[in-house]
Amino acid sequence: xxxxxxxxxxxxGSVTAAELIAYAAFEGGVFSQAFPxxxxxxxxxxxxxxxxxxxxxxxxxxxxxEPDYIIVQDPTLIGDVDVFNGMKAGGIAIVNTEKSDFDSGxxxxxxxxxxxxxxxxxxxxxxxxxxxxxxxxxxxxxxxxGLEPLEHALRSRFxxxxxxxxxxxxxxAYNQIGGAA
Amino acid sequence: MLExxxxxxxxxEIVKRCRPQVIAAYPITPQTHIVEDLAQMVANxxxxxxxxxxxxxxxxxxxxxxxxxxxSRVYSATTSQGLALMFEVCFNAAGMRQPIVxxxxxxxxxxxxxxxxxxxxxxxxxxxxxLQFYAEDNQETADLHMIAYKVCEDHDILLPAFxxxxxxxxxxxxxxxxxxxxxxxxxxLPAFNPYQRLxxxxxxxxxxxxxxxxxxxxxxxxxxxxQRAKQAFVxxxxxxxxxxxxxxxxxxxxxxxxxxxxxxxxxxxxxGTAKDAIDEMREHGRKVGLLKIRTYRPFPAPEIADxxxxxxxxxxxxxxxxxxxxxxxxxxxxxxxxxxxxSVYDYIIALGGRDVRKRDIAAVVDLAEKGKGDIFYGLRTExx
Numbered sequence: 001x002x003x004x005x006x007x008x009x010x011x012x013g014s015v016t017a018a019e020l021i022a023y024a025a026f027e028g029g030v031f032s033q034a035f036p037x038x039x040x041x042x043x044x045x046x047x048x049x050x051x052x053x054x055x056x057x058x059x060x061x062x063x064x065x066e067p068d069y070i071i072v073q074d075p076t077l078i079g080d081v082d083v084f085n086g087m088k089a090g091g092i093a094i095v096n097t098e099k100s101d102f103d104s105g106x107x108x109x110x111x112x113x114x115x116x117x118x119x120x121x122x123x124x125x126x127x128x129x130x131x132x133x134x135x136x137x138x139x140x141x142x143x144x145x146g147l148e149p150l151e152h153a154l155r156s157r158f159x160x161x162x163x164x165x166x167x168x169x170x171x172x173a174y175n176q177i178g179g180a181a
Numbered sequence: 182m183l184e185x186x187x188x189x190x191x192x193x194e195i196v197k198r199c200r201p202q203v204i205a206a207y208p209i210t211p212q213t214h215i216v217e218d219l220a221q222m223v224a225n226x227x228x229x230x231x232x233x234x235x236x237x238x239x240x241x242x243x244x245x246x247x248x249x250x251x252x253s254r255v256y257s258a259t260t261s262q263g264l265a266l267m268f269e270v271c272f273n274a275a276g277m278r279q280p281i282v283x284x285x286x287x288x289x290x291x292x293x294x295x296x297x298x299x300x301x302x303x304x305x306x307x308x309x310x311x312l313q314f315y316a317e318d319n320q321e322t323a324d325l326h327m328i329a330y331k332v333c334e335d336h337d338i339l340l341p342a343f344x345x346x347x348x349x350x351x352x353x354x355x356x357x358x359x360x361x362x363x364x365x366x367x368x369x370l371p372a373f374n375p376y377q378r379l380x381x382x383x384x385x386x387x388x389x390x391x392x393x394x395x396x397x398x399x400x401x402x403x404x405x406x407x408q409r410a411k412q413a414f415v416x417x418x419x420x421x422x423x424x425x426x427x428x429x430x431x432x433x434x435x436x437x438x439x440x441x442x443x444x445x446x447x448x449x450x451x452x453g454t455a456k457d458a459i460d461e462m463r464e465h466g467r468k469v470g471l472l473k474i475r476t477y478r479p480f481p482a483p484e485i486a487d488x489x490x491x492x493x494x495x496x497x498x499x500x501x502x503x504x505x506x507x508x509x510x511x512x513x514x515x516x517x518x519x520x521x522x523x524s525v526y527d528y529i530i531a532l533g534g535r536d537v538r539k540r541d542i543a544a545v546v547d548l549a550e551k552g553k554g555d556i557f558y559g560l561r562t563e564x565x
Binding site: 018019022023026027031032033034035036038058059060061062063065 | 183185187211296297298317318347349350353354355356357450451453454456457534536537538539
């Protein structure tokens, strides 16, 4: 079983990202589970959402403490929240930052992919909501979900031009990380 | 066919396919998504039901009670403070023998205010005459709704039922669920055939007052129906298994109990985490198993005693506290095992949404095997 923990702030779509990543993984043929950290949700407050991937039916219900993967939607979280806490050696972190030389508190053995998802989201969607962009980055960096099931997941949630824009944002991130991965 | 969906949505979809004729509910976290979905389905004419919007949970269940007495299949859902507000109506619904099915998205009770999961709400209604079924995952949650209608509406039973699933932990979790089609549900669950109904042409009264000469006999009849519900559940669960290949014919379900020395006993979603923890403990040579209680009411005391007869130590995980006397499930398991020689320990755990990890399950097993129990597990040290 592989586990993903998404760190974001309320309003950035972390819970939606977890659902859509898990949906795409399920479409891709594995068992998956997505759930939020059941906090007191407030716009701007640190939030977490979780995804599990497994070849067998998933029974475990605890939150995720030793993730294989993390996504950090907002670089300002680092410092406030120990986003790397418990990460497995060999784990993969996807961090939204404009700094290409990001190395803040990265544990040994964790591979970090940085991406300026805010800029991509602003250009493609016109709003700094980075969840769908980071889903593309996650797909490329980890291989847990393919681009096609990801597109399908996005189109299941968004319709019309909103779907096209989100797919484009995810694709841009996928291609950018795909070059690096 | 497995589909990927939220637990609350799975409940709404299966309730729709059970064809309730009247739905009355009041939204409350973490039950909200269920009734939002159902309200939308009614508005979209996907379901031929009357959705009665009400100003409180008391009114929601009162509307259900009246509609059921008038001969309709009815549905409601609530949790926590909402269920507390239904307290009076719950006893009336059971006493009037109305087969209402209500989903409980299990949540703690205030004060202090908590929106998070434990099972204090439904367990506090254990003496109300409602059947109580607890689900481990969203598949079981959906399936138990079909079984609940079948058991409740059986003319030998005629009692209401809670289908309980853990708030947030299951309600808000997305996972694969196989939902029977409308045709499959229709084949399993026939149209509601009321035993009696309020009818101006053939007047009858329900819920009249009973003098001391008669009251006890009414209570006796409810208790008898509760006892008969065990067999009705087994039968409905077996029929479900024959049609859908998922067997719910057992009131209690063992996991790796065959050669176990120590058995955990639990209800609801914590059973899934416990199973994973047991697998890990087994890899280290620990002979540990789990007994999952699916029907808390009627309480399967002989079935529990039978399932646990080979073990020496039992650790009950209680997501509730009967303040002043330990956990409700633990107390009843101790009574069920009275005289067996088995050491039974109770652990109050995960109240108000505190997360339970595999290592917590292992720690409880360690405590039980050392003879330390009847405690709150995992308290902050500043209160000790």
